[in-house]
Amino acid sequence: MNINSDLILYSDQITDIKDYLNALKKENMELHDYSNYSIEQKQCISSISELSDIIMEKLNNLSISSSDSILHDKRYEINFKLNDVRVLIADDSKINNYILSEMLKRFNIDIDIALTGDEAIRLYNENEYDIVFVDYVFPEGIDGAELVRKIRKTKNGSNQLIIGITSSDSSVFKDEHNKEIVEIILKKPVKYDQLAYILQKELKEKALSISD
DSSP states (O other): OOOOTTSOOOHHHHHHHHHHHHHHHHHHHHHTTOTTSOHHHHHHHHHHHHHHHHHHHHHHHOOOOSSOOSOOOGGGGOEEEESSOEEEEEOSOHHHHHHHHHHHHTTTOEEEEESSHHHHHHHHHHSOOSEEEEESOOSSSSOHHHHHHHHHTSTTGGGOOEEEEESSOGGGGBOTTSOBSSSEEEESSOOHHHHHHHHHHHSGGGEEEEEO
């Protein structure tokens, strides 16, 4: 995951992410004390700690203030809130979920998060969502494409707005006929201006106020 100036982050959000990364690294370091872990598991834990250090370094290099966003391009000055909007995020990465959730909260959106495909199906069957964000990769169980197919088979799933998120080629969200199975595909990292544009375009009827 790349964290760069394309993301709109504020100093308090940066602090929250740093706290999360420190907690994650501490937890991984404690796991090293368990002798019953295999070499592969310890290598995986070490890789997570190294990745946390890389992300932390990039965050430390960002130049921001408490009131100013990183970029001042007019594309990022879109200011609107949404009324009665609920979305589902299906992604196993807690860091990705945190960053996407923080961006969505700026639009007054209610958010449910599923860390597995099975949990996503359960939540989808229990609630109604304006948008479902689906990451392609899940470490266990069904992948994102299969999750989309399962959602499409539900009562209201055929008309559901689904946004596929992937760090690989967009073809992962296409069927055997090379037809996209989701309405929109976003490449990681998800950018704030892309998100704002999609929300304004797809949910315009639920916008409380929009200023260009």
